[in-house]
Amino acid sequence: MKVKLLRYTEDAELLCGTAALTSTKRGSPSQFFEEMDSEKAKRIIRRVTGYGHTSVIEHACFTFSIEGVSRAMTHQLIRHRIASYTQQSQRYVTYNTLENYVTPPSIRDNKEAKKLFDETLAKISEVYQKLLRMNIPKEDARFILPNAAKTNIIVTMNARELRHFFNLRCCMRAQWEIREVAIEMLRQVKKVAPALFENAGPSCVELGYCPEGKMKPPECNIEEIKKRFRNL
Numbered sequence: 001m002k003v004k005l006l007r008y009t010e011d012a013e014l015l016c017g018t019a020a021l022t023s024t025k026r027g028s029p030s031q032f033f034e035e036m037d038s039e040k041a042k043r044i045i046r047r048v049t050g051y052g053h054t055s056v057i058e059h060a061c062f063t064f065s066i067e068g069v070s071r072a073m074t075h076q077l078i079r080h081r082i083a084s085y086t087q088q089s090q091r092y093v094t095y096n097t098l099e100n101y102v103t104p105p106s107i108r109d110n111k112e113a114k115k116l117f118d119e120t121l122a123k124i125s126e127v128y129q130k131l132l133r134m135n136i137p138k139e140d141a142r143f144i145l146p147n148a149a150k151t152n153i154i155v156t157m158n159a160r161e162l163r164h165f166f167n168l169r170c171c172m173r174a175q176w177e178i179r180e181v182a183i184e185m186l187r188q189v190k191k192v193a194p195a196l197f198e199n200a201g202p203s204c205v206e207l208g209y210c211p212e213g214k215m216k217p218p219e220c221n222i223e224e225i226k227k228r229f230r231n232l
């Protein structure tokens with residue numbers, strides 16, 4: 001799996017600080033932008049988003065390349081609707097090697113399960129190739145492909161949606177692969193826009209408690225989780 005932040009809004013924090021001032025001050029956005037510096041932006045963003053006025057951070061967008069992940073993962077990712085996606089298509093790209101699937105750690109670490117998994121994937125690959133040789137179109141041959149099939153996707157989200165995505169998907173309740181992707185995305189955006197992603201992470205990091213109620217995983221220690229995400 002590879003996650004790479006490709007591009008993001010230039011001067012993202014200055015821009016969001018400018019947006020925050022625009023709503024409350026007499027004067028123009030261009031004037032606020034010229035007078036903005038990163039310390040001031042950080043203070044304003046903290047104050048305004050603290051009131052729950054989080055639309056101001058929608059002005060900053062982040063584009064990631066997410067590579068070599070399973071279709072099971074991307075199916076969950078694209079449920080997040082306030083985003084733009086382009087995914088490698090199985091209608092156009094032939095899925096033709098046995099290297100192209102993701103093995104979950106629980107299967108990788110269980111010898112018997114791994115053998116069964118690999119044998120089944122090999123059989124699927126063989127049937128898929130056979131269907132193509134029978135002139136079945138790629139868009140139909142792909143019906144045999146599994147959730148484990150590897151894929152690449154490019155995604156753009158604004159900072160508000162990213163923070164929401166991190167709340168849900170950095171959480172221990174999220175599935176392991178999307179959690180790994182989300183944590184890596186957060187690590188990368190924190191580097192380039194720390195003020196926008198201050199205290200970002202699973203819901204418990206922001207709220208101080210777990211909103212999952214009785215679904216809260218027993219291994220979760222909120223203080224440790226907070227520390228981990230603060231130092232990501």
Ligand SMILES: Cc1cc2nc3c(=O)[nH]c(=O)nc-3n(C[C@H](O)[C@H](O)[C@H](O)COP(=O)(O)OP(=O)(O)OC[C@H]3O[C@@H](n4cnc5c(N)ncnc54)[C@H](O)[C@@H]3O)c2cc1C
Pocket residue numbers: 079080081082161164165168169173174175
């Ligand atoms: C642990 C976990 C388990 C899950 N299990 C399942 C499952 O079993 N089955 C399943 O189908 N899904 C499941 N999901 C997916 C989940 O239901 C959401 O579809 C997904 O997390 C996207 O989140 P979202 O809807 O909050 O937000 P996004 O699509 O990211 O949207 C962000 C926010 O915008 C607002 N919004 C967006 N669109 C609308 C709209 N049309 N109307 C009103 N407000 C809107 C909402 O406030 C929303 O929270 C699971 C997710 C998690 C994290």
